[in-house]
Amino acid sequence: MNNLSFIRVHALHRHFQMGTEMVHALDGVDATIEQGDFMGIVGPSGSGKSTLLYLIGGLDQPTSGEIWVDGTDIAALDENGLAQYRQKSIGFIFQSFNLIPTMTAMQNVEFPMIFARVLPQEREARAKQALEMVGLGDSTSSQTNRAFRRAAAARLHCPVAGEQSRHHFGR
Numbered sequence: 001m002n003n004l005s006f007i008r009v010h011a012l013h014r015h016f017q018m019g020t021e022m023v024h025a026l027d028g029v030d031a032t033i034e035q036g037d038f039m040g041i042v043g044p045s046g047s048g049k050s051t052l053l054y055l056i057g058g059l060d061q062p063t064s065g066e067i068w069v070d071g072t073d074i075a076a077l078d079e080n081g082l083a084q085y086r087q088k089s090i091g092f093i094f095q096s097f098n099l100i101p102t103m104t105a106m107q108n109v110e111f112p113m114i115f116a117r118v119l120p121q122e123r124e125a126r127a128k129q130a131l132e133m134v135g136l137g138d139s140t141s142s143q144t145n146r147a148f149r150r151a152a153a154a155r156l157h158c159p160v161a162g163e164q165s166r167h168h169f170g171r
Helices: 051-055 079-088 105-115 120-133 146-156 165-169
Strands: 007-018 021-033 065-069 091-095 159-161
Touching: 007 051, 021 051, 021 065, 051 065, 105 120
Parallel strands: 091 159
Antiparallel strands: 007 021, 007 065
């Protein structure tokens, strides 16, 4: 497989048992997304949109098929490899804000870096840069949810957002 595309899925299947029935959430999906592309996945409820996002995000494993992200076959990663992939390469932007309301914008952006063991000075510098990228460089108090999402996404290599999140990026 040519894995030079930023995201490439090939012959992707995800089946699971629900009661007595086998659900074919994805059945042979092929897709390619180039670096810098913005892609929307649309379809009716139950068509596999979220399943595909979970697979690309490393939150679930395919029944079969290949998932290449930036040259890495994530379908072949073990749990530790997937955890590192999610920590360093992927970021989910959830429909709910998942912010800590008592923290400032800076603190909310810095918070996940604590778990990545980023040193305090580097955390502060990276958070400040991310906030500046979305026009919140002077922010010391809580700001709008849209701005928080944009600041968090600015530091991600590959943000993955659900259907309601697209409205928060002005697209």
